[in-house]
Amino acid sequence: MEATFEKAARTDATRDEAPRTGATHEPGAHVDASRLLPTASARCPACGDDRPRETWQLPGQLLPHAQSFEAARCHCGQAYLREQVRPEAQDRLYDADYPLHRGSALWGPFAPVVAFSESRVDARRVRIVRRARDLGPGDRVLDLGCGRGSFLDRLHGATGAAGLGLDHLAPANPAGTPWSAGPGAAVRCAEAALPKLPPLAEEQAPYAAITLWHALEHDPAPRETLAWAREHLAKDGVLVVEVPDESSGLAKRFGGSWAGHHTPRHASLFEPESLRQMLESSGFEITHHRRAGTLLPWTLVALSLIDRVGFRFGRHPAWALFPFWAAGLVLTSPWLARANAPGRGLQLAIARPA
Ligand SMILES: [Zn+2]
Numbered sequence: 001m002e003a004t005f006e007k008a009a010r011t012d013a014t015r016d017e018a019p020r021t022g023a024t025h026e027p028g029a030h031v032d033a034s035r036l037l038p039t040a041s042a043r044c045p046a047c048g049d050d051r052p053r054e055t056w057q058l059p060g061q062l063l064p065h066a067q068s069f070e071a072a073r074c075h076c077g078q079a080y081l082r083e084q085v086r087p088e089a090q091d092r093l094y095d096a097d098y099p100l101h102r103g104s105a106l107w108g109p110f111a112p113v114v115a116f117s118e119s120r121v122d123a124r125r126v127r128i129v130r131r132a133r134d135l136g137p138g139d140r141v142l143d144l145g146c147g148r149g150s151f152l153d154r155l156h157g158a159t160g161a162a163g164l165g166l167d168h169l170a171p172a173n174p175a176g177t178p179w180s181a182g183p184g185a186a187v188r189c190a191e192a193a194l195p196k197l198p199p200l201a202e203e204q205a206p207y208a209a210i211t212l213w214h215a216l217e218h219d220p221a222p223r224e225t226l227a228w229a230r231e232h233l234a235k236d237g238v239l240v241v242e243v244p245d246e247s248s249g250l251a252k253r254f255g256g257s258w259a260g261h262h263t264p265r266h267a268s269l270f271e272p273e274s275l276r277q278m279l280e281s282s283g284f285e286i287t288h289h290r291r292a293g294t295l296l297p298w299t300l301v302a303l304s305l306i307d308r309v310g311f312r313f314g315r316h317p318a319w320a321l322f323p324f325w326a327a328g329l330v331l332t333s334p335w336l337a338r339a340n341a342p343g344r345g346l347q348l349a350i351a352r353p354a
Contacts, residue, residue: 035065037093037264038086045222045268046078046278055082058256058263061307062098064315069264077277079246079269084220090193093265094168099313100147108319113326117296122154124294124339125240129209132238132288132350135159139208142166142201142232144225145215149189156187164204166192167215194219197228205232211240213294216278217266226282230353238352239284242293245347247271250301259303260345272347284351293346298329298336300345 037060043050052072058081060067070083085093099106104115135141137160143152146165156163163186192198194215210229216222229239244260245251246269251258261269270278272291279286302325311321329337336344 036067037063037089039069039083039264040086042080042082042084042220042267044072044074044076044078045080045220046274046281047074047076049074049076051075052082058261061257061259061261061263061303062265062313064312067264071261071263071269078274079271081264081267081269083264084267085264087193090168099318106313106318107322108317110319110322113322118150119154121294121339122151125151125211125213126155126158128294128348128350129155129211129238129240130159132240133209133236135161135208137161140164140204140206141209141211142204142207142229143211143213144194144229145212145218146189149187151211151213152187152189161208162204163187164201165189166194166197166201168193195221195224195228197225202232206234207232207237208234209238209240213240213242214244216241217243217262217268217270220267222268222278223282226279226284230283233353235353238287238350239279240348240350241275241279242295242346242348243268243270243275244300245270245272245291245343245345247273248291248343248345250297250345254301254304257304257308258345259300259307270347275347275349279349279351280354283354285354286349286351288350289347290340291342291347292340292344293348294339295346296329296337296339297341297344297346298332301332301336302328 041050044052053075055070055072057068058071060069069081071079072082073079104111104118107114129135129141135155139159139161141152141155141161141163143163143165146152146167149163149165152163152165155161165188167189168191190198190200192201210233216225219225233239244266246260251260268274272289276286276289306321335341
């Protein structure tokens, strides 16, 4: 059982404009300017325009300090984060305050329960991909935004398909440490920052499936990534994209503190219509779309509440949250504990080359 980890070149995402400094908008918050993330103005990720129809402020989430960022809606309909963290500071977004790459170990004594819950998410993802396309040992699957690589491990175990996963490298997984443990080198994870993909990704093409589980919204140039995916997908391959749904009632109710914004990590704020336009204009035909995903809707609601009360991962022990997390899940289970319940803040699209 040994997976390989290859360190790929990290390349800066395409940005323009001069550096700007973000400003805090939390009333009464102490501002330490040296902690603020440097930002630059981004254009619409869908059409490239820079004259938004409207702009508003979103408070930063899962950050060790208070800072807000400008969001915008373009004339083309796409909502996006206009004030984005500059490429050289992106690593600070995925450091000790970023819990989502650290897996169940973050949860101390409750790790086994969280690991079980995470394995259920991976199982749902494997079912979805297998329903979309038959996979076997001769097939290769690319997972962009692979986290710890557990989905690819599970997919390989179920189908024999080889997997390549790419993601930002979390500090808990320093270069050289395997993220995943697929048999042999059948599942590999490497470091990459979208939209720039390493030569390794090119070498493994064509792919029977390319999956982006909560990755496309992080990508500062999603059209570039989708064009690459279109080019490197097999003719009968499938693209699977799960992103938050900005049009959901929960997104509207929580407003700026909704965890689906994940400010400032989400560059695009997708609604079903803007996701459809993005995929179709990138050469894909959507064969299935639903306003539900593989995460439990409670996950986004809990993260929204946690951030709102000022809890900071990395500074406060995550395991102390667990009783709240579990109790909330039980109490809200009729509404928020079913991954396939529609309209709860998530959406999933399956597409094929048009
Ligand atoms: Zn636009």
